[in-house]
Amino acid sequence: MIFAEDVHVHFRTRFLRRKVRALNGLTLEVRDGDFFALVGQNGAGKSTAMYCFLGLLRPTSGKVEIMGQVPELGCGLYKDIAYLPEEPHYHLYLTVEEATRYYSSLSGKRVSDKAINESLERLGLAQFKTLPLAKCSKGMKQKVGIAQCLIHEPKVLFLDEPTRGLDPLIVREFRETLREIHQRGATIVMNSHVLSEIEMLANRVAIIEGGKVVVQDDLQNLLTLNQELYRVIFDGNGNGAVPEYLTAVERTGHLVRAFLPKARLSEFMEVVRTSGLLLHECSLKKTSLEESFFNIIKGEAMITENANGRSGISSGVGVS
Amino acid sequence: MAELLKANILADVTFYRRSRLLLAFTLVFLLITALQSLPPLFMNSGVQNFNSLQQIVSTLNFFILILSAGMGLLIISSHLRNRSLKMVFTKPCRPEIWLLSAFLSAGAMSLFLNIVVLGTGVLLSALWHLPVRVGLIFISAEAFVASLGLIAYLILLAMVMHPAVAAIVAIIFNADLFYQFDLWTKAAVRSGNSSLALRMVERLFHSLYILLPIVYPFDKQTQNIHSSLRVLGSEWKYLIFSFGYALALSAFCYCVSLFALKTRNHI
Numbered sequence: 001m002i003f004a005e006d007v008h009v010h011f012r013t014r015f016l017r018r019k020v021r022a023l024n025g026l027t028l029e030v031r032d033g034d035f036f037a038l039v040g041q042n043g044a045g046k047s048t049a050m051y052c053f054l055g056l057l058r059p060t061s062g063k064v065e066i067m068g069q070v071p072e073l074g075c076g077l078y079k080d081i082a083y084l085p086e087e088p089h090y091h092l093y094l095t096v097e098e099a100t101r102y103y104s105s106l107s108g109k110r111v112s113d114k115a116i117n118e119s120l121e122r123l124g125l126a127q128f129k130t131l132p133l134a135k136c137s138k139g140m141k142q143k144v145g146i147a148q149c150l151i152h153e154p155k156v157l158f159l160d161e162p163t164r165g166l167d168p169l170i171v172r173e174f175r176e177t178l179r180e181i182h183q184r185g186a187t188i189v190m191n192s193h194v195l196s197e198i199e200m201l202a203n204r205v206a207i208i209e210g211g212k213v214v215v216q217d218d219l220q221n222l223l224t225l226n227q228e229l230y231r232v233i234f235d236g237n238g239n240g241a242v243p244e245y246l247t248a249v250e251r252t253g254h255l256v257r258a259f260l261p262k263a264r265l266s267e268f269m270e271v272v273r274t275s276g277l278l279l280h281e282c283s284l285k286k287t288s289l290e291e292s293f294f295n296i297i298k299g300e301a302m303i304t305e306n307a308n309g310r311s312g313i314s315s316g317v318g319v320s
Numbered sequence: 321m322a323e324l325l326k327a328n329i330l331a332d333v334t335f336y337r338r339s340r341l342l343l344a345f346t347l348v349f350l351l352i353t354a355l356q357s358l359p360p361l362f363m364n365s366g367v368q369n370f371n372s373l374q375q376i377v378s379t380l381n382f383f384i385l386i387l388s389a390g391m392g393l394l395i396i397s398s399h400l401r402n403r404s405l406k407m408v409f410t411k412p413c414r415p416e417i418w419l420l421s422a423f424l425s426a427g428a429m430s431l432f433l434n435i436v437v438l439g440t441g442v443l444l445s446a447l448w449h450l451p452v453r454v455g456l457i458f459i460s461a462e463a464f465v466a467s468l469g470l471i472a473y474l475i476l477l478a479m480v481m482h483p484a485v486a487a488i489v490a491i492i493f494n495a496d497l498f499y500q501f502d503l504w505t506k507a508a509v510r511s512g513n514s515s516l517a518l519r520m521v522e523r524l525f526h527s528l529y530i531l532l533p534i535v536y537p538f539d540k541q542t543q544n545i546h547s548s549l550r551v552l553g554s555e556w557k558y559l560i561f562s563f564g565y566a567l568a569l570s571a572f573c574y575c576v577s578l579f580a581l582k583t584r585n586h587i
Contacts, residue, residue, distance in 0.1 A: 011585065051586070075412070085407070094331065102330075106328075106413045
């Protein structure tokens, strides 16, 4: 569906002509029907990667394809593609209604007034439809972007920080809408810093760091990454001694909560059996995407540190 | 394609209508024109009224020329600088269509404004009991044709450089300036200074004069029309020639601007 191979984007800063590597060999693949999330620090290259997918940025080298075609400005591919930009790069002189109508009419499909009004109503923009975008808040502009994105039921959606600046009610409704669209078979590529949101929506995740993909995998695999610990809860029978390999031990009356290293599982089971401990729970410790993300980024930083002999995570500079 | 053109032209016209810069510019010029038309109100001389009419029409035509150039410059620079083209080119709307609509919308605005000026000329003629001269139509048509070429040139400049630099290039480094330089260097060469450097500079100025667009390519031939507001049958051909020149210039500027837009690294 979407394919990028060894994409490099280099440019030079305006005055000092310093070379900046915004993308540094990015390779990733989004499959048909994926809800794909791009995760990374600021300046990691997420938005730049999205611009390359959309043909808005010409890669210095490498190959990008969407649905088997190289994306070009305004080509026929975009009949089935919708894009919600990160920054409000809208036509600020248009009113909310005019902008929605304009962007919809550019999609090459006829949109009725009713559909536009319904869309504005749904996003709570009906009362502001005569307000110029220049006077709208960031959240309102974002809603206009969402309205123009969803009005045609696209097959592929590119969302760059879609919920930034939105109120919680709209965020929730937007998430539901995205789920619906995804269930109908649309492919969604989303950039977001809200990892909990990605955890709720995405099925595949790519972590970008320093302009390249560090990890690209199913979300479930990332969530079970580094699952080296079991969470155990058992009745200690008032016995104060617990095996020394248990960590983060908490006691509440007779109950003991602790973490057990995966390697010591059979040893601990033997202790339970021989000591007659009553085991209430023994489950793999759940890892959030946030934890996985930090672990991966930390790992990358250590690799970079070892390779370069200096500390810190190398980060690129994004293109706005 | 027609739908896309229509949508873009409507959006562009809204941009012109709501641009504060263009509005301020219009108000200043209208004020100047209004001040110019005040004195004839207190005079009863036909000659004075005719001179005032001629001056007002000439001022308004000049104003529309500048305004049209401003529209061409602003429509491109504002969209490029605001990066709002991201929203256009991620829809099935090719740069060819968007650019064509920018040309057409600025041209349509110029046509509308020139018709308003023509109407003003006719109205003033009627008010001051002057015969309505065909020259008014010729001058308005010629100004419209000139504005087409200027719009195209400014669109091209705005596409390849910063709008402030583009404005400076259009105002200062134009064909008139290099014509003057060309004359001076030619005079210097003829007066005996035939150094290689001077001859090269003379060639350079001459080439620039030839290459840079001319707003009124037949202004010497149509000078009488501007002063008398009368048109001889044989003089209409200059309007057709000017139109041909403006079309060729517009086509050239369109192609180069399109190339510049499509090869931009980042929209």
